[in-house]
Amino acid sequence: MSALPDSVSSVRRVATRIESDQQALDIAHALAPAFAEGAAERDRDRRLPFDEIEAYSASGLWGITVPREFGGAQVSFATLAEVTAIISAADPALGQIPQNHFFMLDVLRVNGTREQQAFYFERALAGDRFGNALSERGTKTVRDYRTTLTPDGAGFRLNGTKFYSTGALFAQWIPVVAKAADDTLYVAFTAADTPGLTVIDDWSSFGQRTTGSGSTVLDDVYVDAAAVVPYSAAFDARPTTVGPLGQLIHAAVDLGIARAALADARRFVRERSRPWVDSGVERASDDPLTLELFGKLALQLDAADALLERAGRSVDAAAAQSDERTVAAASIAVAKARAATTEIALQASTRLLELAGTQSTLREHNLDRHWRNARTHTLHDPVRWKYIAVGNYYLNDVLPPRHGAL
Structure with a gap:
């Protein structure tokens, strides 16, 4: 098992700004052959695709759903699905890793404040990657959570353990789903290098071996109130996509x-x-x-x-x-x-x-x-x-x- 590698926080290339659906599809087709070339070896040796993920996010494809009013291409979700299928045919681990990235960007789209949207959408356009700390093991159902979000001054503290943290090993931001005292769920957009947050490479499945979908441990992690977004409201309060x-x-x-x-x-x-x-x-x-x-x-x-x-x-x-x-x-x-x-x-x-x-x-x-x-x-x-x-x-x-x- 290993903690979050230093390479995740290293200086990265600024991502390409994609402007249209067709450009997104063209870039996906251009990337796919290189991703496919080493896919079998990466799977066999369980070599995590840090270089490939860096190339993938630098291509601009991780920012294609950002709304136009915030500088993004706002491609159709049909295009996003096809881009994902193209990349997944080359290497399905690479296709799955940004799934929660796009999911959390949509949470921001429907529940974030204007200030939160402007900040995080700009980070996505620049090439930042959002992982996830959503699911937990050992609860009654997948919708039950033990991870807590408790007030602390101008912010909150996160405590708990997550699993199936696909994308977290490769991310600059790790959105954490946690419950408040009244059981309402929120997402705390937490920087990957925040003290007390540890991503552990303990994913041992026989398939999707290189998604890095292991554990995330939250030990009294502080997060500013401005980084906290309602989560359950996207499902319980009103219908959203x-x-x-x-x-x-x-x-x-x-x-x-x-x-x-x-x-x-x-x-x-x-x-x-x-x-x-x-x-x-x-x-x-x-x-x-x-x-x-x-x-x-x-x-x-x-x-x-x-x-x-x-x-x-x-x-x-x-x-x-x-x-x-x-x-x-x-x-x-x-x-x-x-x-x-x-x-x-x-x-x-x-x-x-x-x-x-x-x-x-x-x-x-x-x-x-x-x-x-x-x-x-x-x-x-x-x-x-x-x-x-x-x-x-x-x-x-x-x-x-x-x-x-x-």
Whole structure:
């Protein structure tokens, strides 16, 4: 285990200022090949992607959701989802790491004061990264919190322990979700080098191994009142896009995994796999059973792709006019995309090994990383509940529950 490395607080390049959706997509496509090149080795050796994250944030892509009135491109959430899918196809750890960054920027957008928005949005545009200290282990449900926010003079003290702190190891700012004495939840935007705050690299999952999603320990951490933003109000007080946006990005990560798995399956079957002896064909790529499975996977992937794009547009519409119905429609659209991307990520990463054959399991190829990444990331929240939400919405007109980034 190691604490937050000094390199996180070192002098960094000033980020590019992206001005349009198309520029964001072009930059994502330009970055992806370099990120993909070492992805298998980073996963195999569990080498945390500090250099890649620095290049990613310096590209300006971490600031693309900042509203135009604060100098940002304010790209559509559909574009954000596609940028995430492009990067995730190269390396899904890199796709997931900024998920909470964008989530917390949306919390600021809907709940922050004008002064808070101006300050933190400018930091995001400059290339600063926001991690997270949101979830905890050992509570009754994922919505229960033990971390406390207690008054202390002109500010507050934070005490508690977080886990699943994706992005915190790489961040300049660590937003901490904590509860006040009346159980109301707030986000304290805490500088990563604040005394008493320790990020521990103890993430040991078999998948998404390089996201650094370990522990954050808060030992009497002081935070100024100006850095504290309401959190639960984004879900309980009124309908907002914060929850659907967080889920949309997760769906995009899974879509990226599926794209990469199917691409590797195509390459391996075409270049290395042997036909089965009973198939009567010369090439594995001509096996009719293989062709059938590839056809089904391609269809599922295209369907998931379309559902993700549609979900992004729905979140955009809800952001433009947020009320119970528009946010519910966005949540349902995202639930569909989450279900579809979960299924294709698991199917593509499993069928890859089946279709490519025994040699695809050799350690030198590390193709099992696709399944390990898919299986780990799709456990983020149970997809079986997405079908319940969708069915209840269409059959009984029941609006889906409003959640944060579970």
